[in-house]
Amino acid sequence: MSRRVRKAPTSRASSSASSPPRRPRKAGAKPRAPSPAEAPPKTNNKPNKTKTRSDAEPALPTAVETVTVTADEAGMRVDRFLEARFPGLSFSHIQRIVRKGELRVDGRRADSKDRLDAGSRVRIPPLRLDAPRAPGHLSEVERRTHDELRAMILFEDDDVMVLNKPAGLAVQGGSGTVRHVDRMLETMRDAKGQRPRLVHRLDKDTAGCLLVAKTRFAASALTASFRHRSARKIYWALVAGVPKPKQGRISTYLVKEENEEDSIMRIATHGDEGASHAVTYYAVVETAAQKLAWVSLKPVTGRTHQLRAHMAHIGHAIVGDPKYFNKENWQLPGGLQNRLHLLARRIVVPHPRGGVIDATAPLPPHMQQSWNLLGFDATRFDPIIEAPDA
Numbered sequence: 360m361s362r363r364v365r366k367a368p369t370s371r372a373s374s375s376a377s378s379p380p381r382r383p384r385k386a387g388a389k390p391r392a393p394s395p396a397e398a399p400p401k402t403n404n405k406p407n408k409t410k411t412r413s414d415a416e417p418a419l420p421t422a423v424e425t426v427t428v429t430a431d432e433a434g435m436r437v438d439r440f441l442e443a444r445f446p447g448l449s450f451s452h453i454q455r456i457v458r459k460g461e462l463r464v465d466g467r468r469a470d471s472k473d474r475l476d477a478g479s480r481v482r483i484p485p486l487r488l489d490a491p492r493a494p495g496h497l498s499e500v501e502r503r504t505h506d507e508l509r510a511m512i513l514f515e516d517d518d519v520m521v522l523n524k525p526a527g528l529a530v531q532g533g534s535g536t537v538r539h540v541d542r543m544l545e546t547m548r549d550a551k552g553q554r555p556r557l558v559h560r561l562d563k564d565t566a567g568c569l570l571v572a573k574t575r576f577a578a579s580a581l582t583a584s585f586r587h588r589s590a591r592k593i594y595w596a597l598v599a600g601v602p603k604p605k606q607g608r609i610s611t612y613l614v615k616e617e618n619e620e621d622s623i624m625r626i627a628t629h630g631d632e633g634a635s636h637a638v639t640y641y642a643v644v645e646t647a648a649q650k651l652a653w654v655s656l657k658p659v660t661g662r663t664h665q666l667r668a669h670m671a672h673i674g675h676a677i678v679g680d681p682k683y684f685n686k687e688n689w690q691l692p693g694g695l696q697n698r699l700h701l702l703a704r705r706i707v708v709p710h711p712r713g714g715v716i717d718a719t720a721p722l723p724p725h726m727q728q729s730w731n732l733l734g735f736d737a738t739r740f741d742p743i744i745e746a747p748d749a
Contacts, residue, residue: 419445419486426481431586433477434635437462437469442556443582445486449554450531450541456484497546505546513568514718518577518711520555521718526566526698526725530557540569559585562664564679566723567594567703570716580711585661590708593743594656594666595644595722597700597729598675599686601652605643606742609669613637613662623682624664626672637662639669640746647733650692651678655704655743666701677701678729694732696725 432440438453441462453471460468461484464475475481497505514521522540524530529539541557548554558570558581570590572578584590612634614627627634638659645653652675656666664683670676671683678684678691678700691697705719722730722737730737 419448420483421485423485424483426483428475428477428479428481430477432475435475435586436471437464437473437475437481438471440475440481441483443579444483448486449545452487454532456486501546504543508540508543508547513720514716518572518574519581519716520571520573521706521716522569522571523720524561524566524569524703526564526723529563530560530569536563544571558582559590559661561703562667562699562701564681564699565594565701565703566726567720568592568706568718569703570706570708577711581708584708588659588749590706591748592658592703592707593705593741594658595702595704595726596654596656596666596670597678597726598652598654598670599650599678599684599689600675601646601649602641602643602654602673602675606746607641608746609637609639609641609673611637611669611672613665613668615663621682624662624668626668635662636660637665637669639666640743641670642742642746644739644741645733645735647692647735651733653730653733653735655741657743657746657748659749692732695729698725700726700729702726 426444428435428440432443435443437457438450441448441453456462457469457471462469463482464473465479466482508522511522511524512520513523524540529536531541532539544555544557553574555571555573556575556578558572558578561567561569570581572581581590612627612629612631613624614631614634616623616625629636640657640659642655643652644655654670654675656670658665662668667677667680667683671680671685676684676686678695679698680701681699702722703720705717707715707717710716721727727737729735
C-alpha cells in the first residue's frame, strides 16, 4: 500500500555500538492507531498521466558514443552506470558488451564490477532492447514464470512494483545461475518491448522487498533516490546471542576480498584500497534467553553483504549465514532451519510522481517457523523506526 509516513527523529547517535535515542514507549507496546488525518490514502488513485520533459525516455545510442561520468555517478559500478543511463537494457546484454570489450573506460577494457571516477570517459557501443513480445504470446513455461512473478507483488501501480522475493531466488544471473528475477522480468515486456527493471538488489538467500521500476522514467527517479539515500530500508534478522547495548550504530569500512572459490566483504580501515564506508543502525526487538535475538536493522549505506558482515563484526552473526557465521562450538537450536534468517522487511521511498511508496514483506516460511518456535510476536513495536536516517 502506498502511503505517507511520519519521518523518524533525526537526533544523532554516537559511534560504533552506541545507543540511539530512548524510545517513548515501553518495549512491546503497540503503536497507536493513526488518526483520520494520518490514515493512508486510497490505493485506487490513478497517477498523473500528463507527460513532462522528465518522462521522455532516453534514446539508445545507435552508434558509438563517449560520455563523461558526472560527480553524482562517481563510485557507481559499470553495470549499474549503464542501467541508470539506459534503463531497460537487459542484464545479459550489459554483461555481453562488457565481456566482449565493447565498453571501455578511459580507453581500457572494464569489468562490470569496476567503480567509475568522476570525469572518466566511457565509450559506449550501439545498444538495443530485446525484441518486443506481443501480449499473450508467452510459452507455457513463460506463462508460469509470469504468474509466479505476479504472485510476488506487494505493491503495484503504473510506474512501480515491489516484489516479495523468496529466499533462494537470485536477483541477477552469475556463474551457474540460470533462474533469477532479472530474467523472469522478461515475461513482463510490454508491446513496445519495454521491460520492468531492477532498482536495487538483494542477496540470493535474503527474502523480502525488492523494488522494480516499470518505466524508464520511474527507473531514473528511483535510482536517484537510492543514490541520494532518500530510500529507507528496514531488515529483520535472527542472530546468535544478544547484542549489548541493545540499540546501537555500527560504523566500519568494508572491502571485497576475492579468492579462487568465492568473495567476502571484510572489515577494513580508512584509506585501504577499495574500502568503502558502511553504517548500520540496529535494535534488539525480542530475545530467546541469551541464546538468540531478533534484531531490526536499518542500513544507511548499501554495501554488498553489509548487514551480514556488520553483525558478524560485533560478534552476533546472522543465523544460517554460510559466509559470515563465525561462532565456534555454537549449536543451532532444535527445530530451526540452517538457512539465512534475514528479511528485507520494509521499504519506504519517494514515489516518482509524488507521495511515498511504503511496502512491508511478511516473514518467509523458514523464519516464520523460527518465530513460532521461539515465541516471537511479529506484530511487536519495532524500535528501529526511531533510529536516525543518516
